[in-house]
Amino acid sequence: MKYMNKSIEKLHELLKSGEVTSKELIEESLKLSHEVEEKYNAFVTILDDAKEVEVTDNLLSGIPCGIKDNYSTKGVLSTGSSNTLKDYVPFFDATAYAKLKEAGAVMVNKTAMDEFGMGGTGTTCHTGTVLNPWDKTRMCAGSSSGSACAVAAGVYPYATGSDTGDSIRKPAAYCGIVGYKPTYGMISRYGLFPFASSLDHLGVLTRNVKDAAIVVDEMKGIDKNDMTTWDSSKINLKKSLTGEVKGKKLCYIKELCDINEYPNASKELKEHLENFFKAVELAKEIGMEVEEVSVDRTLLNASASVYVVISCAEATSNMSNLTGIIFGPRSKGFDNWIDMVKDYRTKGFSSLIKRRFVIGSYVLQSQNQERYFRNAQRVRRLLVDAWKDLFKKYDGVILPVGVGPAKHIDGDKDMLTNDLATVALDEHLQIGNYGGFPSITIPDGFIDGLPVALNITGNCYDDENVLNIAYALENALGFKDQIAKEGE
Amino acid sequence: MEYKVKVGLEMHCEISETNTKVFSSARNSYSVVPNENIRPVDMAFPGILPVVNKEAVRMSLMASMVLNCKQPKYMYFERKNYYYPDLPKGYQLTQNPPEDTVGMMGYVDFEVNGEEKRVRIDNIHLEEDAASLDHLYDVSTIDYNRAGVPLLELVTMPDISSADEAVAFLEHMRSVYQYLGISEADSKKGQIRCDVNISIMDESLEDIPQNWGTKVEIKNVNSFGGVRDAIIYEVKRQTKAKENGTYDTEIEQETRRWDEESGTTIRMRSKVDAIDYKYFVEPNIPRFKLSDEWLEDIRKSIPELAYDRKKRYMNDYGLSEYDSNILVKEKKISDFFEETIKLGADPKEACNWVNGMILSYLNYHLLTIDEIYITPEMLRDLIKLIDDKTISSKQAKDVFAKVLEEKKEPREIVKDEGMMQITDESSIEGIVDEVIAENPQVVESYDPANPKALDYFIGQVMKKTRGKANPTIAYNMMKEKLDNLKK
Numbered sequence: 001m002k003y004m005n006k007s008i009e010k011l012h013e014l015l016k017s018g019e020v021t022s023k024e025l026i027e028e029s030l031k032l033s034h035e036v037e038e039k040y041n042a043f044v045t046i047l048d049d050a051k052e053v054e055v056t057d058n059l060l061s062g063i064p065c066g067i068k069d070n071y072s073t074k075g076v077l078s079t080g081s082s083n084t085l086k087d088y089v090p091f092f093d094a095t096a097y098a099k100l101k102e103a104g105a106v107m108v109n110k111t112a113m114d115e116f117g118m119g120g121t122g123t124t125c126h127t128g129t130v131l132n133p134w135d136k137t138r139m140c141a142g143s144s145s146g147s148a149c150a151v152a153a154g155v156y157p158y159a160t161g162s163d164t165g166d167s168i169r170k171p172a173a174y175c176g177i178v179g180y181k182p183t184y185g186m187i188s189r190y191g192l193f194p195f196a197s198s199l200d201h202l203g204v205l206t207r208n209v210k211d212a213a214i215v216v217d218e219m220k221g222i223d224k225n226d227m228t229t230w231d232s233s234k235i236n237l238k239k240s241l242t243g244e245v246k247g248k249k250l251c252y253i254k255e256l257c258d259i260n261e262y263p264n265a266s267k268e269l270k271e272h273l274e275n276f277f278k279a280v281e282l283a284k285e286i287g288m289e290v291e292e293v294s295v296d297r298t299l300l301n302a303s304a305s306v307y308v309v310i311s312c313a314e315a316t317s318n319m320s321n322l323t324g325i326i327f328g329p330r331s332k333g334f335d336n337w338i339d340m341v342k343d344y345r346t347k348g349f350s351s352l353i354k355r356r357f358v359i360g361s362y363v364l365q366s367q368n369q370e371r372y373f374r375n376a377q378r379v380r381r382l383l384v385d386a387w388k389d390l391f392k393k394y395d396g397v398i399l400p401v402g403v404g405p406a407k408h409i410d411g412d413k414d415m416l417t418n419d420l421a422t423v424a425l426d427e428h429l430q431i432g433n434y435g436g437f438p439s440i441t442i443p444d445g446f447i448d449g450l451p452v453a454l455n456i457t458g459n460c461y462d463d464e465n466v467l468n469i470a471y472a473l474e475n476a477l478g479f480k481d482q483i484a485k486e487g488e
Numbered sequence: 489m490e491y492k493v494k495v496g497l498e499m500h501c502e503i504s505e506t507n508t509k510v511f512s513s514a515r516n517s518y519s520v521v522p523n524e525n526i527r528p529v530d531m532a533f534p535g536i537l538p539v540v541n542k543e544a545v546r547m548s549l550m551a552s553m554v555l556n557c558k559q560p561k562y563m564y565f566e567r568k569n570y571y572y573p574d575l576p577k578g579y580q581l582t583q584n585p586p587e588d589t590v591g592m593m594g595y596v597d598f599e600v601n602g603e604e605k606r607v608r609i610d611n612i613h614l615e616e617d618a619a620s621l622d623h624l625y626d627v628s629t630i631d632y633n634r635a636g637v638p639l640l641e642l643v644t645m646p647d648i649s650s651a652d653e654a655v656a657f658l659e660h661m662r663s664v665y666q667y668l669g670i671s672e673a674d675s676k677k678g679q680i681r682c683d684v685n686i687s688i689m690d691e692s693l694e695d696i697p698q699n700w701g702t703k704v705e706i707k708n709v710n711s712f713g714g715v716r717d718a719i720i721y722e723v724k725r726q727t728k729a730k731e732n733g734t735y736d737t738e739i740e741q742e743t744r745r746w747d748e749e750s751g752t753t754i755r756m757r758s759k760v761d762a763i764d765y766k767y768f769v770e771p772n773i774p775r776f777k778l779s780d781e782w783l784e785d786i787r788k789s790i791p792e793l794a795y796d797r798k799k800r801y802m803n804d805y806g807l808s809e810y811d812s813n814i815l816v817k818e819k820k821i822s823d824f825f826e827e828t829i830k831l832g833a834d835p836k837e838a839c840n841w842v843n844g845m846i847l848s849y850l851n852y853h854l855l856t857i858d859e860i861y862i863t864p865e866m867l868r869d870l871i872k873l874i875d876d877k878t879i880s881s882k883q884a885k886d887v888f889a890k891v892l893e894e895k896k897e898p899r900e901i902v903k904d905e906g907m908m909q910i911t912d913e914s915s916i917e918g919i920v921d922e923v924i925a926e927n928p929q930v931v932e933s934y935d936p937a938n939p940k941a942l943d944y945f946i947g948q949v950m951k952k953t954r955g956k957a958n959p960t961i962a963y964n965m966m967k968e969k970l971d972n973l974k975k
Contacts, residue, residue, distance in 0.1 A: 072535045085534065092528055094535060189772075191535040198771035226537050227773055314771060317569050320578020321532035325630075337573050337628075364569070364766035373768065 004028055005154045005483050008059055008211045015055045015062050022052035022062030022106065029064035029108045032155045040131040040153065042146040044069045045077050045110040053104050059214050061104025066150050066159030069110040070117055071097050072191035076107070080116045080193045081125035084322045084348030087329060094191025095226065096160065096202050096219045103218040111146030111159055115350050117167055117195040118315060119143055121409075124350050129409060132174060133484035134450055138406035141174040143167040144205060148175040151205045152484040158206045158215050164195045165307055166401075166429035168203045169441040169455055174406035176443045176451030176482045178474075179205050180212040180467070183460045184436025185230045187216065188223030196314035199307075199433040208480040209442065209471040213237035216463075240464035245472040246287035248465075250456070251394045252280065255297045256425050264419065268404030272452050275445040276400040279454055282476045283398065288469070290398065295386050301420045302379050304427040306434070309363045309376035316360030322348070384435040391459035396466055398456050401441050402426055405450035429455060438463040440470045443479035451482065491688040491730065493723050494700060495654055496610075496646035497715075498683040499661060502617060503547055503638035504671045510616050510638035511538035511581055518677050522631040530619075530635045532576035537772045540565075544638040545590070547670045548614040549778070549786050551640060552591025554664055554793070555609045559783055560588035564775040565614075569766045573628070574618040576635055582615035584767045585643075589613035598660035600653050607657055608645040615639050620678070634678075640670070646685065646700070651719040655712050658682070666819040667793045675711050682709045684746075686722045688730070701726070702739045706753050709746045718746040722753055797822055805835035814843050820857050821847070827864035833871045841867055845888050861895045862888070870898045877911050877958050878902065911958045913965070916949070919957065920965050923948045924973075936971050945970070 003011060003025055014020045033046045043066075055062040067073060070080040072090035079085045093101065101107075112125040122130035122145025130145035132138040133153040140149045144161030148171030151159050161168035163181040172179025181203035189200055204215040217237050223229045255261055259273050280290050324330040324344030331343040349357075363372035390397055403426050432439035432455075439457040446452065456473070458466035474480050509516045512529035519525055529536040545563060552559055566587060567579040583589040591612035597604055619635040621628055642661065648654050662673040662680065673680055687701035704722060709715050722744075729735040741759040792800075794816040801812040816822045821842060828838045846867075850857060870887060873879045879887060879902055890901045902908065910916055923945055924931055934941050942963065949962045 072533075078534075080534070088534070090533065090535075092533075189535075190537050193534045196771075225539060227539055313768065317567055317579055317766070317768070320569060320571065321534065321576060323571070323573075323578065325573060326531050326576060327533065338571075341571065361766065364768060366764050366766070369766070369768075 001032065001154050002028060004032055004156055006157065007208055007481060008063060008157050008214050011063050011157065012059045022055055025062065026050050026052055026064050026106055026108060029156050032153070033109050036150055036153045036155050040133055040136070040149050041128050042112055042130050042149040043109045044079055044081060044112050044127055047076065047108055050106055050108045053106055056104055058103045060100065060218055062106065064106045064108040064156040065100065066109050066111045066147055066156060067097055067107045068144055068147050068160050068162055069113055070162055070193040071160060073097055073107065073110065076110065078110065079126065081113045081127065082115045082348065083126045084328050084344065086126060088327055092191060095188035095223045097191065099219055099221065108156065109150070111144070111150060113145055114143035115353055116193055116319065117143040117162055117164055118353050118356055120166065120170060122171070123409065124352050132406045133486060134176065135406065135486065137408055137410070138450070139174065139409045141170040141406065144171050147205045148172055148177060148179070151175070151207060152177050152482070154483040157211055158204055161203050161205050162192055163201045163203050163433065164199045164311060165433055168205060169429050169439060170402060172205050172441045173401035173451070173453030176479070176484060177205055177207050178209055178212050178440065178442050179203065180216060180440040181432070181438070182216055182220065182463050183438045185228040186220045186232050186463065188221070188226040188229050190223055190225035194318040196311040197318060198314060199311060201433065207482060209440070209467060209474050210238065210241055212440065213241055213467050235464060237464060237467050240468050241471040242468060243472045243475060245469055248469055249289045249291070249394045250283060250396050250398045250469070251291045251293045251390055252398050254292050254294050255300055256399055256428055261421050266404065268447055271447045272400055272404045275447065275452060276454055279444040279473070279477060280398065283473055286472055286476050293390060299379070299382055299386060300424045300428070303383060303430055304423050306376045306379045306383070307427065307430045308359060309372050310380060312356045312360035313364050313373050316357045316364070380434045383431050387431055387435055387437065388459065396456045396458040396469055398454060399428060400425070401429065401453040401455045405447050405452050432457045436460055438466045440466060442470050442474050442477070443482060444477055445479065490691040491727055492691045492695065493649050494646040494687050494689065495648040495719060496685040497644045497648065497654060497657065499642045499658060500681045501640050501642070501665055501671050501673055502679040503544055503640060504679060505669055506541055506543045506547065506638060508541055509636035510541050510544045510614065512636045514636065516637055519633050522629070522633065524633055526632045530576065530632050538581060538770065540773055541638065544614060546786055547668070548590040548612070548640055549783065550668055550790055551665070551670060552594070552612055553787055553790060554668065555591055555594040555596050555612055557591030557594030557609055557612060559591065559778060562588060562775045562777055564588065565770045565773050566767045567770050570763055572618070573630060574621050576619065576632065580616060580618065581770055583613035585611045585613070596660065598657060600656040605653060605656070607647040610643040610645050612640060612642045615641060646687070651716040654684070654719055655716050658712050658715060663794045663817070663819065667791060669791065678710065682715050683707050684709055684715055684718055686719060686726070688723060688726045702741050704739065704741070705743045707743055707745050707756065714746055714748060717751060718753060721751060725753070807835065807839050811839050811843055814847070815839060824857050824864055828867045831864055831868040833868040837871045838867065841871065845885065849892065860892060862891050866891060866898055873898060873902060877909055879907050879909055880955070880959055883907050883955065908956065909958045910953055910956050911961060913961060916957055916961050916965060919949055919952050920962065920969060922952065924969060931970065931973060934970050934974060936974050939967065942967055942970070
């Protein structure tokens with residue numbers, strides 16, 4: 001690896017000076033793609049015929065990248081890692097990808113993901129499980145598993161992701177890199193295969209905060225095809241990275257961070273929280289105020305169920321277009337459409353997704369809707385209000401991501417202390433999706449040679465502030481531009 | 489025993505006058521070529537998102553106002569989830585009362601056989617149409633042209649009490665949609681479809697919901713005639729069940745469909761098997777506030793409707809109520825009439841032409857007014873040719889037929905056919921004198937007290953001039969000369 005471990009700015013400089021060409025970068029990235037595919041199973045498609053582009057003043061021009069497989073890419077297989085779309089080649093680009101292309105970005109592969117984004121493990125891709133480049137016995141988390149794996153493995157400086165619960169920010173944490181999803185509606189969702197529309201965000205996985213800012217600056221923008229987008233033309237994320245954070249105020253939530261809340265805490269969890277508080281101390285050292293706040297534990301504990309109800313409900317409706325009638329491998333040999341559609345869906349979807357559809361249908365049924373779906377929406381509102389209350393006083397909420405480093409792929413889920421408190425800590429990133437808040441995960445250390453991370457989430461439209469805080473803290477922590485090293 | 493009939497209508501009318509579909513940028517236009525007006529949204533390719541057509545919202549709010557409905561503060565849409573091959577997304581974007589719709593709780597007044605009738609409106613809502621299916625021998629085809637076309641569904645309270653009232657209501661509403669410029673409302677193009685809810689109750693009981701009979705819903709009645717027949721059939725069926733004492737077992741709350749061929753209703757499903765549509769708010773369309781200013785602008789832009797036009801024709805042009813009613817029945821006809829007047833034609837003459845020659849031609853040939861060659865300009869010219877005595881009224885009828893037949897301007901035909909009337913008095917006098925000289929016996933028997941006898945002489949004048957002599961001049965001159973001879 002000669003170039004692909006470098007930052008976007010560095011690569012741009014090298015391209016501009018003529019030290020390296022776009023073609024050479026693409027060749028290196030493709031070679032690495034094949035190696036990483038061999039070792040970790042990170043891709044659905046590798047574009048061996050990717051062409052170099054002219055290097056312009058745009059920082060992304062000529063530089064390779066990965067695109068998550070739920071982005072529609074014109075003329076390039078886009079499966080969402082599902083058998084239901086295993087041969088689907090879109091005839092239009094997702095707006096976000098079209099913008100990257102316009103900037104001169106070169107897509108070299110489509111990254112594997114949990115089927116349609118509906119998983120958090122990287123084990124439900126139709127091409128097989130994505131392995132963690134730091135330790136192949138562990139998962140990358142998901143659903144942006146392939147993107148996280150490839151960026152961490154140094155295939156390219158960035159890959160796009162999508163995030164409905166924590167699908168960018170959790171894999172970034174497990175792979176020792178940066179994962180950022182901006183405010184809802186800053187990046188158009190047009191052309192992204194939907195999972196749960198009110199929670200779906202696009203974003204990016206990089207190895208440092210500045211790269212994340214550079215990429216999202218290109219992806220964002222109002223789109224006439226997505227009514228939920230807004231005009232962010234006055235926001236310049238890269239420019240906002242001054243590193244100046246004196247007087248900024250952060251808070252962490254006692255109920256999630258205090259070790260005493262976890263009577264059965266594992267060794268990993270203890271270390272993870274200790275490590276987190278070291279980062280908190282660092283934040284104070286560079287001039288920020290960090291305070292402990294309290295949020296109703298009942299509310300925090302309800303979050304994971306709210307997520308299941310809302311995301312499954314929207315997903316079951318969103319994926320009703322998958323019938324095999326218009327696209328997808330149409331089932332043959334049936335004399336009526338109902339059996340034809342049933343066969344397509346039965347064969348095409350993995351069992352995890354079917355389970356989610358059953359839940360989604362159940363909570364939307366008229367006799368259940370009030371009790372489940374509408375109540376979940378109310379609790380969602382309460383959680384968002386609780387966070388918005390915090391944002392009145394604080395620039396952001398800082399919290400540890402997950403309960404420790406990447407989990408074992410074969411690990412029995414029940415081995416984990418599966419109490420409500422741990423679940424709340426493992427799942428709190430969903431609140432960023434409930435409120436559409438800008439939210440970024442950055443690495444904050446290692447446990448037994450495996451990366452762990454913290455997250456900063458701020459108020460809607462305050463992306464510049466959130467990113468600048470992450471940028472300053474990243475510099476103080478020093479865990480940036482990390483390339484995964486297996487078994488170290 | 490006598491029974492009171494209670495009918496509620498669900499009238500679907502496509503909005504045909506927007507440029508694009510309701511949530512898609514595809515053209516909103518009727519086409520016989522399948523799959524011509526489609527965008528990825530209309531076929532629900534992965535990743536598509538709906539974008540609300542503001543013009544469709546404006547038009548539906550206008551309809552809501554005309555129906556005296558309450559408009560919502562916020563606009564939003566709901567997903568109605570079900571699987572069917574004509575529904576690409578697997579859900580229809582619609583509005584679902586009691587959630588807010590474009591119009592809630594209104595009423596409409598209309599005339600039934602000369603009497604005023606009021607029907608309350610439960611709601612009117614904006615939704616998208618489905619694709620259309622064609623079932624062939626061993627294959628079905630899907631045409632997505634219609635998928636996403638804006639559709640207004642109007643739901644009445646069960647205030648209609650006969651087939652006549654139902655049809656009068658539908659005709660009134662069709663006229664409203666046409667006059668608002670929202671829809672052609674053409675059932676031949678499938679733009680109007682109805683569901684009919686029918687129950688009967690004992691006349692002696694008080695008309696309150698707990699005394700209403702069992703409601704039967706008849707789906708997909710696609711013509712006004714069908715609505716009439718379906719109501720008559722269903723009332724008979726239910727009445728017979730009452731009389732046979734089998735009402736409670738035979739008539740259940742169910743959905744039936746109207747079978748045009750057999751003229752009967754056929755059971756589809758019981759209420760027990762009703763589909764749970766799992767409605768929820770479409771998350772991709774942010775709720776948007778309807779500003780008071782916009783609503784006010786819309787209200788101000790409501791055009792003159794048929795009823796007001798009719799009054800104006802009677803008051804300003806002195807037309808009869810009968811004629812005015814015929815003129816305003818179809819907006820396109822009424823527009824044609826108004827255009828002709830605007831170009832300077834006399835209203836009464838224009839009315840006679842439109843209601844007479846033009847309408848009978850259209851009815852005979854099953855055409856609409858924009859499908860024939862004559863334009864308001866041509867009609868104005870034709871009337872003018874009569875007024876300035878260039879041609880006679882009788883000749884005008886021939887000219888009219890030739891305009892349509894030969895697709896030529898009236899003036900051109902008059903010129904080509906040498907139809908110019910002889911209005912020159914000295915020329916006519918010469919011919920009048922000739923006729924008198926050639927018919928001494930008839931002149932002899934002429935009695936000035938019986939002017940009918942003049943017809944023979946005028947006939948002779950016309951014969952000599954091949955119908956071109958101005959009849960009024962010829963008549964006056966002939967009468968004067970004969971009367972003088974007899975003095």
